[in-house]
Amino acid sequence: MKLATAATALLLWSSASAFGIAESGKINSSVNSGTFHKQHHQAFLTKNQSTSTNIWKNTRGGASSSSSLNSAAVSSSAVSTANLDLLSERGRTSIEKLIANDDGSQAHVYSDWPEAGVQDEGKISLAEQLADLDESYPGGLAAYLTKAKALLKESAEGVNPFSEFEASVPEGESLSYDGYSTPSMPFTDAEQEGLRGIADVVFVLVAGGLGERLGYSGIKLSLETNLCTNKSYLEVYVKYIQAMQHLAELKTGRTNVKIPLVIMTSGDTDPMTRELLKEHENFGMDDDQIQIVMQDKVAALKDVTAGLALDDNDRWQIQTKPHGHGDVHHLLYREGFVDKWEEQGKKHVIFLQDTNALVINSIVPTLGVSLAKGFHMNSICIPRLAGEAAGAIARLEHKTDSEKSLVINVEYNQLDPLLSTQGDRKGDVADDTGYSPYPGNANNLVIEMGAYAKTLRGEDQGVVLEFVNPKYKDATRTDFKKPTRLECMMQDIPKLFQKEMGSTANIGFTTFDRWFTFSPAKNSLESGIEAVAGGNTAPGTMSSAESDKYIQNQRKLKFAGMDVDVTHDEADFVTVGGIPVTPGPRIILCPGFAITQEEVMNKIEGGKITKRSSLVLEGQHLKVKNLDLDGALVIRAGPECDVTVDGLSVQNKGWELEELPKDVDVAETVAIRGYTMAKHESTEILITEPGKFFVGKDGVVQKLE
Secondary structure (H helix, E strand, O other), rough: OOOOOOEEOOHHHHHHHHOOOOOOOOOOOOOOOOEEEEEOOOOOOOOOEOOOOOOOOOOOOOOHHHHHHOOOHHOOOOOOHHHHHHOHHHHHHHHHHHHHHOOOHHHHOOOOOOOOOHHHHHHHHHHHHHHHHHHHHOOOOHHHHHHHHHHHHHHHHHOOOOOOOEEOOEEEEEOOOOOOOOOOOOOOHHHHHHHHHHHHHHHHHHHOOEEEHHHHHHHHHEEOOOOOOOHHHHHHHHHHHHHHHHHHHHHOOOOOOOOEEEEEEOOHHHHHHHHHHOOHHHHHOOHHEEEEEEEEEEEEEEEEOOEEEEEEEEEEEEEEEEEOHHHHHHHHHHHOOHHHHHOOOOOEEEOOOOOOHHHHHHHHHHHHHHHHHHOOOEEEOOOOOOOOOEEEEEEEEEEEOOOOOOEEOHHHHHHHHHHHOOOOOOOOOOOOOOOOOOOEEEEEEEEEHHHHHHHOOOOOOOOOOOEEEOOOOOOOOOOOOEEOOOEOOHHHHHHHHHHHHHHHHHHHEEEEHHHOOOOOOOOHHHHHHHHHHHOOOOOOOOHHHHHHHHHHHHHHHHOOOEEOOOOOOOOOOOEEEEEEEEEOOEEOOOOOOOOOHHHHHHEEEOOOEEEOEEEEOOOEEEEEOOOOEEEEEEEEEEOEEEEEOOOEEEEEEEEEEEEEEOOOOOOHHHHHOOOOEEEEEEEEEEEOOOEEEEEOOOOOEEOOO
């Protein structure tokens, strides 16, 4: 399946005219050396708005009929007729178009071909790849290269995209699970509001990346979130959706609620994602409930002229790279999902990243905030340290035209320069709370369906704007350390909201404590150890993500009234495999046990757990009272099992983490953690037979009904 991925063709007139693309003004974009350089022009200008010097118009298509090619004229001197005759019609056309629109930057691709009969397979392969790249990108490869040249030029020049804007903190909400902060909207209110809307949501999981940064060659969705249950990220997300369906039926009285899940893969992850689902029978989801769509890659660029980067070992192969998760919006539009969801009466789309298991806690209350405040888009956020390498949600106020103002993510390397030009000119500094007043973007979104559909049906069809992120070799800013490409991010969709809805677009944020919603697994163990040595308390490794999952559940049970140690201060942690982790207790509250605060409070009563203990709870109708645990305990109850555990006392050898010996070869999935879990002894209570059950102090299961 081919995915047409791109940003709107907003091009300099001098370059765009060759492709029949409408006239436009100067692209307003920015750069920091070796960092993000964004194409911001579309977001800040209304359609067809004229100024005294420039005419801005957003166009989306490729070449018009007026730009048709005279193939014989443009190619006879560059590629011989005999070589052209080797190619398919589409391959030949792609070569001719590349030559016709070239200013010399692509000569290395089509010049000096050997005579026909020599390396013919390579020539054919190159032409077919060019045709694929041309067809998969709105506006074609010519539009891609022209935009790349414009963005790379402004990257080298360091153009400031924010010169006409001032940043302010947008409207949003700050929620606290345990009540230790003072939000304007209580957590329980947000959760109850969200529960009223959970039956009418859909989920989109962005999963186009491999686990290479983690030191893992497979897909990140297959990694185990924890060693107590060994459940993968994908299984956790699916089980969460299933638990939400059950809760929706209880809250609404509706039956057979189905919440769709769309997974966006890439060429790298698609086969393994499908195999993972097949192997585990969709983790219990119906076949028609999960849909997979695959994004294409885009051409890599070798220098500031946007020359196509050829493979170092094969001159007949163009290097390609991922285009970014911003493709997801156009893909959902192109494949007809939004139309289908509207017909089904769905009200909100929830976008998730692949390896942040904690975020599922914040979905229901974030939905509640969206419903209460009428947000068209709501970003899940965390408190952000000033200067932290994380994007921030900000309102960009245009100095002269309020219609150009918008709420959007601003990358950290752009936020400080922006704030340094306004107000007290101190830049990205902390306020009285010790954090930046601008919330950190966790990059998980809740979007209202009506506004989303309206925006995607606009002329851009969900194609968000792009940026370039070249790593320059030196201060001349002409050559790259390695090839770059155009990229796009899903959180830049507010630019299209602003274009289609103007000042009526209501975009906000909801902030949660980090322990509650944010601990992604993204870095290798080695880089995490290095980060810790440098003073970083959030190394982002598999081990830190697993530890944070346990800590989150410690806090939930503590809040519910259980006597449990909570790992909080730096001195509380122990170092295992080079990474500070909780010493315990290790607690997993499966989605099938509770996904809301209300459920935890209703299902847990009293009890105590020692620090060395491990606990796993799963069961929609499971209640645990006055538990006394010193060791490892697993309780699982089936969906038709009403189970009350009261006064249970468990003591056994339990489970413990064991560091890996040095210089021992182990599987990647083990090596990325730096430890294994030795499960010495445990008590397991597994109930699958429908009925009502009671478990007392001795652990004996008694069937009551």
